[in-house]
Amino acid sequence: MKKIVLLLLFFSLYYGQNIFAQKRTVSGLVTSADDKRPLSGVSIKVKGLDEGAVTNTDGSFQIVIRNGKYLVFSFVGYDSQEVEIDGTTQFNISLKPSGNALNEVQIVGSRNANRTKINSASPVDVIDIKPLLESSPQVSVTQILQYVSPSFHSVNGSNAGDAGSALSLAQLRGLGPDQVLVLVNGKRRHKSANVNYGGLGNGSTGYDLNSIPTGSIDRIEILRDGAAAQYGSDAIAGVINIVLKKNTGDLVVNSTGSVRKRGDGAVTRTNANYGVAIGDNGGYINATVEYGTQAIALPAGNSTAGLYNGPIYGGGANTRGYDAIYTQAIDEAILKARGIDRHFFDQRGGGANAGQDALLFFNAAVPLKQSAEIYAFGGISSRNSQFTATYRLPGWTSRNNNFIYPDGFLPAMENNIVDASLAAGIRGKVNGWNVDLSNVYGKNNFGNRVDNSLNASLGLTSPTSFDDGSYNASQNTASLDFSRYFNKVLKGLNIAFGVQDRVESFQIKAGELASYQKGDQRNIYNVDTTASGLTYLSAAGTTSLNGLAAGSQIHLGFQPANAVSVSRSITAGYADVELNVTQAWLVSAAGREEYYTDFGNVFTYKVASRYSFDRWLNIRGSINTGFRAPDLAQSYYTSISTTFQQGRGVDILTASNQSAAARALGIPKLSPERSKGYALGLTSEPIGNVEITVDAYQIDVANRIGNTGSFTSTDNNLPADVKNLFQQTGAAQANFFYNEFSTRTRGIEFTGSYKVLLNNGSITFLAGGNFDKNTVTKVNTPKGLDAYKNVILSASERARVTTNIPAQKINFQGIYSTGKYTFLARTVYFGKVTTATLLSAADPLNPVYYYQNLHSIWVTDISAGYKFTSKLQGTIGVNNLFNILGDYSSPVIAGLRNPTVVGIQNGSAGIQPFIRLTAHF
Known part of the structure; x- marks a missing residue:
């Protein structure tokens, strides 16, 4: 308060x-x-x-x-x-109509260029990036939206595991990262190649919004309503449309630096944007370069957060406490002799990974004769992110080699993400119709390298750096769109229709042999005799001689058997009609048919209406159906990662949905998720410069895809193919992708703004809130696996989709400008969440989980800017002014390490001051 x-x-x-x-x-x-x-x-x-x-x-x-x-x-x-x-x-x-009167998507959710966010039949947020880039502490796309949009949620990716830590995935209305569609300039963007492991959105693919430089963005439009009938797969929770800058003649350089209270996690971000006019008829090319760095971060909380207080050098460390034979005094004596202390074994990556980003983006258009133009946009980014996992202590005899690492080691996963996209098209008027012919190509590549690690099973011959292989996903979308506004049909009719052809691909490339090799495997032979009594040896399989961990520590490399190269084609046709029946009454309808070569046809529709009683009151509502096609990565991805359960390292296999083991368990091939959405709301402009919106919604999603819980290698009831999978990979547990559950999301959201022009400046107040509830309505248990219902949908996965995202979020923000000064103040409320952490899978049918409730928090930001000249502004401020950390993890979960701040509500690691310079040339 x-x-x-x-x-x-x-x-x-x-x-x-x-x-x-x-x-x-x-x-x-x-x-x-x-x-x-x-x-x-x-x-x-x-x-x-x-x-x-x-x-x-x-x-x-x-x-x-x-x-x-x-x-x-x-x-x-x-x-x-x-x-x-x-x-x-x-x-x-x-x-007067311009000489180049072209129709653009001005407000996502409607193909009528006259539509605004207030008179739209669906709720839309339009976020102007410019004042936020000048005044707010956040520098990435996802974090900017996290603090201004109440229905948007994203936390730093290090709350996920392995490669997923390099991404900050976007979520709307409490649904998954793969249930929101992202557009750039109204065109479908390609997804990340990565399948998220751990954290929010477990088992999902999403969009890497941070591969787009913030300096290239003019505004961001968020459609908070189902729109699969208008835009296709993924648009179940809504659509995010990123509109690029096209201004010319102004070179803008923006540079920001910030650091955390403990002096760690320093962030720098610098971008430069410039546009050049082409010709005299509105042509332009606008380009942005951006470079950013992120320093390694300590665990959130006090100086002892994450400190290891159990056995370090003794055998069996981190599996038990000290005993009469191996005491803490022995540890302390060894530490003193080696000239180090317990902080040497601290974990890193407390809410932020070390990394650096280099990004380039452009947006261009060249007018032609007869009201037409050629346009293009796109860019390339190279982003490096380092994820450091749990410290492998010297006493971990199965995972360390003391001759190589006498003090243990902190393995690091180096992800190099190269993202490239190019859109090109021509649009203009043909016989009164707006025609847009375009092609958009995008590719996302994840390279995986593991450093400061080893393959324990190789002994002294193990390398310490590994090429773990790579994977990539690409998408090529060709579209032909038509639209026309008929002003003499009642009070105005807008018709839009079009066709689309899309090709998607996914590829996994194997890593080097040492990254996955089980070096201590030896052949077993049976002694047998022939009918004539001759003795001979017959192969009887393999066995591990020493039980040492195989492959590169933190993440095993992709094996040749995991390598895939697959693709599919999608063709689609849509129609979208918007009619002003009267000056006050708007109705709209859209339908879309899509054909996928891997699972067939899907039809979706949407109807919406808005009635304006007066300027002070508009009523709107919609009904829509939607779908999300399973991503190729979810069907074919296979990997092995290490997680820690009660201090014990456990190798977990994420098995391909296409594998024989999945069929043996009775898990079917993936099918599309289906949704039905309902919305009812109002908008109002009660007085000048005041806008208010309130919308209630319900979204039912059937057969959602997720990761099952873990099946264990010690379970004798599993089919032979599944047991063979454990034997072949050396994993102790395995999970699978499956259409495992259905959900219902209900909520209400509001937004409000008040803009005032003053004698020597202006003031803008913004407020917003989202209150939702996610429930699991059904669990799909495959035939014969009824006893495994607590594994098919594990408690941790149920929590991820129901209680891990704040069900309440409220934003208050104000920006005041007067003369040379600009002030920003805002506070954001993140509601309570509940986590479920696996403690034991000793009983395969009834795994034991620990539930922890994390209380709600308020996070407050302030900043003050000063214009030294008309071209140069400096800004200083603080993110998380009151150093709100949230709750620490439970000692039960932390085990022999001190608890750390959980941070899944907002990803905050405490107070973080910043300084920024913005210059125009």
């Missing part, structure tokens, strides 16, 4: 001195010069100020003026017009 009070007091100091400043209201009507029809969604701004207004559905507008000499009217497809205010209070403006 004190954060809210602080926020209100903070802004009242500045708002109060200007609230009674002299002001006047001007109003008017904006129409199209060619057909005299009213234009809704036209932007009206006071020249020199950022804030303004937009026209209503009838073309009318009203704006409060406190200072300024000119009004600027701008709208897509029309020439901008500037008029002098002088003493005029009523304006009738007629905008």
